[in-house]
Amino acid sequence: MSIQLTILGCHSATPRSDAHPTSQYLEINNRHFLIDCGEGTQMQLRKNKIKFSRIKHVFISHLHGDHFFGLIGLISTFGLLNRPHELHIYGPKDLKVIIETQLRLTKSWVDFPLHFHLLSSDKSELIFEDKQVSVYTIPLNHRIYTNGFLFKEKRKDRxxxxxxxxxxxxxxxxxxxxxxxxxxxxxxxxxxxxxxxxxxSPHEPLSYAFCSDTSYHESIIPIIKEVDLLYHEATFLEDNKELAEKTKHSTAKEAATIAKKAMVKRLIIGHFSNRYKDEQRFLKEASEVFAEVKLAETDKVFTIINKD
Amino acid sequence: MSIQLTILGCHSATPRSDAHPTSQYLEINNRHFLIDCGEGTQMQLRKNKIKFSRIKHVFISHLHGDHFFGLIGLISTFGLLNRPHELHIYGPKDLKVIIETQLRLTKSWVDFPLHFHLLSSDKSELIFEDKQVSVYTIPLNHRIYTNGFLFKEKRKDRxxxxxxxxxxxxxxxxxxxxxxxxxxxxxxxxxxxxxxxxxxSPHEPLSYAFCSDTSYHESIIPIIKEVDLLYHEATFLEDNKELAEKTKHSTAKEAATIAKKAMVKRLIIGHFSNRYKDEQRFLKEASEVFAEVKLAETDKVFTIINKD
Structure with missing residues (x-):
């Protein structure tokens, strides 16, 4: 049982050639998920040699451009490559209109089945399940309707x-x-x-929680409790706490506090504001609260193997 | 009087980390224009250190994703950066619906004035004019409604x-x-x-014609006649001439033939299909018909200075 998380992008707001917006590729129990899809995600997938055909489920946290502007391009490319597999997209309800408007007006309807699973609940809900994995929403507190996602391996037989x-x-x-x-x-x-x-006893099931974008929001703690790996946004440092509150983002310290209170095993922080030149400052601020923290880095792969 | 053309992307269809979709930045007579805006254009602009504030006019040839999927991200970034200047967008009529649907549903209305100049004519028309430069459409022959653009310096006083x-x-x-x-x-x-x-006599005015995407289409010859610089798409080589005809693209030889018949001074070819590993083959095929030809290359700058 293992989790392998590839960071395709981990910077906020305005992308640059060396600061890609949010996207992650998750392999958990031989299932493959794409989480968020900022502009340029398809190029990042190519660069990381991730096979497009493996992606059958895409989870979009919210409809700010740095989290989904790459989705129409990815879908369009899947179409041009004559993909046969169906694609399932989980995201806020308006996502379907946005994608379908573009497919219709550009006369680029894709031949593969495209299924939207539209989210509008403010409660955590099970949105995907098969024999290996369950996925639940994690309602977050951002400027617009936003969900994180909790990926849980299922417990195997004894x-x-x-x-x-x-x-x-x-x-x-x-x-x-x-x-x-x-x-x-x-x-x-x-x-x-x-x-x-x-x-x-079988291996303990592994779990991964993705939480971006959100203000400091303790309501998520029961949902992400004791996960093996938590990604939590840390757009700002404490020196910009007021700005974090105003824009409904978190500081590195707040992300670490959530990790500590939820007793997670490991924390990754990301979604760094471009205003900070030295990202080690995020690590320093967070590690003072929670030791098992690492910085997200573009193209970095985090692997957790359960050897129990 | 000079033309400076920066190739931000020159590959067709599905983008890769080393093959950016179409976008060009044109400086002509101290005017600055963005031509097409494939996914990742804003990162390419950053990489090439092009000031965002200089871009006040964006020309979109057609609504295939590899020519405009980067536009919503660019507009959104302009908004986040609190741009004060107005932005003028010239493109097919459905472009306005696509952009405004996204701005509306993502609650990301921008504060700067955003003006759409929607094109639907199948005849060449003047779409921009100031004291220095005129811009005309070049109706092309592609699978969907498509225009190239002709940029002409105005003749100065004696x-x-x-x-x-x-x-x-x-x-x-x-x-x-x-x-x-x-x-x-x-x-x-x-x-x-x-x-x-x-x-x-004043300097002879310079002119630049951008023609992508199109099949071999002699109707454009009177419009682009004797331009100083022609960019013409060359998606395929003659070995895929049938595919070029079917998809309404051109071969390198066809692009060169248009250049020769229109008696242009210099030709750049681009929009290469990813199926070709060796782009020198495009140069070889085109140069057998028209000697003054160069390959488009990502991040390459072509400069023409009129010293007459």
Whole structure:
């Protein structure tokens, strides 16, 4: 079980050639997700040699340009490449109008199925689920309707301890399914063999929470509690706390405080304002509150492997 | 008098980190124009250290994404930077709906005046004019409604030959205006002093024609005749002539043929399909027809100074 997070862009507002707007590519349990899609994301995907065909689900946090202006280009490119796979897009309700208006007026309708899953709830909700992964919204507090996203591996079945099982000749292969699900084994004479004598615990499921853009907002703490990896925006430092409040962004200290209160295992901060030349200042401010913090960097890959 | 053309992007269809879609920045007679605005143009402008405030006129050839998907991001950035200057956008009529839909639904109305000049004529027309420069459309033949653009310096007044004028004591400063405009000088005794004895010819006005995207289309020849610099698309080589015809693009040979027939002074070709790894093949094919040809290259600056 592993999480691999590629930072395609981690700067706020106005993009520059060395400061790409928000986008992340997440691999979790062999599922591949694109989170936000600022201008230039398709070039960043190419640069990081990420296969376009793997992207079947795109999550858009909110409709500020630095988080979604690259989406129409990505969809259009998928169309030009004759992509056969369907594409699912999760985002605020007006996103569908914006994309479809452009496809219609540019006469660029794509041939692959394009499904919009439009969000408008202010409560956390399950928006994607398969056998491996669940995705929930994390309602954030920004100037416009905004969600973060929580990606959770599903707990796997218990692992069979085959060396131990073999000492019970009356346990057959057909019994394994129930044992993996955690049931005790009942012998013909009524003797109960406790499940923990036959199995081992599976890996602990990993989880990743993406929270951008938002002011300091403690309501998210129960949702992101104890996640293995939290990305939390840190647009400003404390020296611009008033500006952070006014624009509904967070400081590095606030991001670290959220991480600490939610008892997450690791924190990445990003969405840095271009006004700061030295991003190490973000690291310094955050690490004074929460030690396990790293800076987002364009093209950097963060990997978490659960070896339990 | 000079033309300075910066190639911000010159590749077709699907952008990559090393293949930017179409955009050009033109300086002609101290006027500054942006021509087309594919995704990532604002990053390319930054990279080339082009001042955003200089851009007051943007010309969009057609509504295929690789020619305008960067425009909403550029407008949005101008807004975030609190630009005071007005911005004029010239392009197909649906462009206004596309941009305004996004500004409205993302609640990102900009404070500077944003003027759309919407094009729908299939005839060449004057769309911009000031004291220095005129801009005309060049109707092209593509899959959707498309215009190229012809930028022409205006002819300056004749230059006073002051050493010669001084030999006529009855010519006063107040007479200079008419003489510069080409009038002969009439002395009190009725003697006519021919204007060419008093003035020299001004520099020949320079002109630049931008033609992308289009099939081989001889109707443009009278419009672009004898321009100093022609950019003509060359998406394909002759080995893909059928594909060029089908998609209404040109081959390098066709671009060169247009240049030759229009007797232009210099040709730049671009909008190369990503299928070709060696762009020198475009140069070879075109130069067999027209010698004064160069390849467009991202971030390359072409300068023409009129020293006549």
């Amino acid at each position: 692992k069979l301890a085959l060396d131990k099982i073999k000492s019970y000749p009356d346990i057959y292969i057909c019994d394994y399914h129930k044992i993996k699900k955690g049931f005790d084994f009942v012998r013909e004479n009524g003797e109960i063999i406790s499940n923990d004598l036959l199995t081992e | 230059k006073l030959a002051l050493d010669k004028i001084k030999s006529y004591p009855d010519i006063y400063i107040c007479d200079y205006h008419k003489i510069k405009k080409g009038f002969d000088f009439v002395r009190e005794n009725g003697e006519i002093i021919s204007n060419d004895l008093l003035t020299e």
